Amino acid sequence: xxxxxxxxxxxxxxxxxxxxxxxxxxxxxxxxxxxxxxxxxxxxxxxxxxxxxxxxxxxxxxxxxxxxxxxxxxxxxxxxxxxxxxxxxxxxxxxxxxxxxxxxxxxxxxxxxxxxxxxxxxxxxxxxxxxxxxxxxxxxxxxxxxxxxxxxxxxxxxxxxxxxxxxxxxxxxxxxxxxxxxxxxxxxxxxxxxxxxxxxxxxxxxxxxxxxxxxxxxxxxxxxxxxxxxxxxxxxxxxxxxxxxxxxxxxxxxxxxxxxxxxxxxxxxxxxxxxxxxxxxxxxxxxxxxxxxxxxxxxxxxxxxxxxxxxxxxxxxxxxxxxxxxxxxxxxxxxxxxxxxxxxxxxxxxxxxxxxxxxxxxxxxxxxxxx
Numbered sequence: 001x002x003x004x005x006x007x008x009x010x011x012x013x014x015x016x017x018x019x020x021x022x023x024x025x026x027x028x029x030x031x032x033x034x035x036x037x038x039x040x041x042x043x044x045x046x047x048x049x050x051x052x053x054x055x056x057x058x059x060x061x062x063x064x065x066x067x068x069x070x071x072x073x074x075x076x077x078x079x080x081x082x083x084x085x086x087x088x089x090x091x092x093x094x095x096x097x098x099x100x101x102x103x104x105x106x107x108x109x110x111x112x113x114x115x116x117x118x119x120x121x122x123x124x125x126x127x128x129x130x131x132x133x134x135x136x137x138x139x140x141x142x143x144x145x146x147x148x149x150x151x152x153x154x155x156x157x158x159x160x161x162x163x164x165x166x167x168x169x170x171x172x173x174x175x176x177x178x179x180x181x182x183x184x185x186x187x188x189x190x191x192x193x194x195x196x197x198x199x200x201x202x203x204x205x206x207x208x209x210x211x212x213x214x215x216x217x218x219x220x221x222x223x224x225x226x227x228x229x230x231x232x233x234x235x236x237x238x239x240x241x242x243x244x245x246x247x248x249x250x251x252x253x254x255x256x257x258x259x260x261x262x263x264x265x266x267x268x269x270x271x272x273x274x275x276x277x278x279x280x281x282x283x284x285x286x287x288x289x290x291x292x293x294x295x296x297x298x299x300x301x302x303x304x305x306x307x308x309x310x311x312x313x314x315x316x317x318x319x320x321x322x323x324x325x326x327x328x329x330x331x332x333x334x335x336x337x338x339x340x341x342x343x344x345x346x347x348x349x350x351x352x353x354x355x356x357x358x359x360x361x362x363x364x365x366x367x368x369x370x371x
Contacts, residue, residue, distance in 0.1 A: 028200050028275070029212065030222045042206040049206070050105050050113040052144055053087035056130050056137040057164045057173055058119025061192035062155040063089045069195040082114075082202070088132075099133050106147055114202070115148035117141065117176050120157040120164045124172025141179055150205055151176065151185045154198060156294050159187035159218070166300035177218060186211050187218040191294035196275055197223040217297055219269070228291050229265040231273040234258065252288065262307040263290030270295040 008018055022039040026032070031039075055063070067090070084090070086102040093101055105113055122129035127136030145151050153176040156162040164173035177185040188197050201220055204212045212220040229235065237243070238257040245251060245260060259266070268291055276283045285291055293303035303310075 025200055025203050028196070028222060028271075029204050030225075035207070039203060039207050042203065045206070048083045049149070049202075050083045050085045050109050051087075051116060052085060052102055052105055052113055052148070053116040053118065054140065054144060055088055056117070056119035056121050056141075056158070057171065058155065058157050058162075060089060060118070062118045062158075063087070065192045065195045066198070069199070085113075102144070106144060109149075110147045112149045113147075114150045114152065114205070115145050116152045116154055116198075117145070117158045118154050120161045120173035120175065121179055122164070122171035122173050123179075124170070129171040138179060141176065145176065145180050145183060145185075148183075150211065151180065151183055152198065152201060153177070153185055153187045153189075153218075154193045156189040156191050156299065159189040160297040162191065163300055165298070184211055185218055186214065186220060188223070189217075189219065189295040189297075190270065191292075194223075194272070194275055194277065197271070215269075219295070223271050223275075224269045224295060226269065226271065227266065228268045228270050228272055228285075231271075232265055232285055233273065234285060255288075258285060258288075258290040260309050261290050262292075262305070262309055264293030264296075264299075264303050264310065265291040267303070267310060268293040268296055 008015070019036060019040060022043065023033065023036045026035050026039055053063075085105040086098065088098065091098060091101075121127075121137045121141055123138055127138040130137040132140060153159045157164060157173070158176050160175040161169070161173045162175075164171060165175075175187070177183075177187070186201055188201065190197075197220070200222065201212060204210075204220075204222075212222055215221055215224060217224075229238075232238075234255060234257045237251075237255070238259060242251060242254075242256040243260045244256050244258050247261070251257075257263070263285065265285065272283045272291070273285070276286070290307075292306055293299045296303065
């Protein structure tokens with residue numbers, strides 16, 4: 001196998017460029033610049049951790065994000081930094097051969113391999129909504145995740161249930177951490193996740209041998225530690241009370257704030273404004289569409305309707321200073337948003353329970369009639 005220096009030469013990457021990349025990774029992970037040599041040493045090591053990537057109830061969007069990685073490219077990420085032993089979408093093997101590869105990795109590297117999960121896990125009807133090789137996703141996750149050295153849930157579905165868990169959640173979809181309560185699960189929510197955050201999480205593990213610091217929702221603070229609203233390039237227009245009122249109006253063409261068009265940036269935590277997408281070129285708000293809050297737990301229930309702004313928050317408007325607005329977001333708005341989400345979910349589940357009751361009554365009436 002070509003050593004790391006040979007790989008760099010083959011890709012026309014100078015040592016200087018490589019160290020700049022390591023420095024950028026360190027900055028993204030919020031570690032001191034003095035850690036750059038240690039990061040470089042971790043990436044240069046031949047001790048590549050084996051990876052088992054499992055896909056359950058998902059749209060494969062996170063795999064698509066992986067395949068569009070450019071820092072490093074997907075080929076470098078998979079072949080040179082990791083050993084991707086199992087991934088149903090990209091592996092050549094299938095059927096019994098694929099399963100044999102997964103089990104071989106689990107046995108040989110028990111307690112060492114990285115387990116990456118994409119998609120939610122259905123627990124309804126004893127898990128029959130998602131089965132692979134005759135086993136339910138629930139059983140597979142408990143076995144593979146239970147023996148892993150590191151568990152990463154990529155995307156909102158595997159992190160918190162995502163779209164499949166939205167009202168009325170017919171399959172009983174849940175996130176990974178609900179089924180592995182005794183394990184540390186690193187959540188990388190987003191619809192889909194940004195592959196650079198996955199790279200940073202894995203590099204942190206390679207460098208320090210542990211998971212990065214996380215918030216109360218299991219998200220790495222280096223990627224989800226700041227509110228989208230605080231780093232948004234349209235924040236100045238928000239402070240000045242300059243809002244888009246209708247799609248395509250003067251304010252929209254001038255790049256004004258999208259809050260009134262349903263932007264959930266004030267209630268969402270993610271590094272989208274600084275990391276961006278498409279090789280760091282742009283992100284939804286920069287492209288003219290409001291944030292939908294996809295990195296937040298239960299976003300599809302609590303952040304909808306997509307194009308309606310969340311309830312009024314005291315202090316928003318041109319008459320308020322940026323300082324007052326910031327205070328309102330941290331304090332009053334947090335309570336308003338939380339209440340909005342709770343009321344929405346309570347209303348949804350009330351409707352679910354009512355529908356279940358009506359269904360049971362219909363079944364009983366039909367049964368009685370047949371008798």
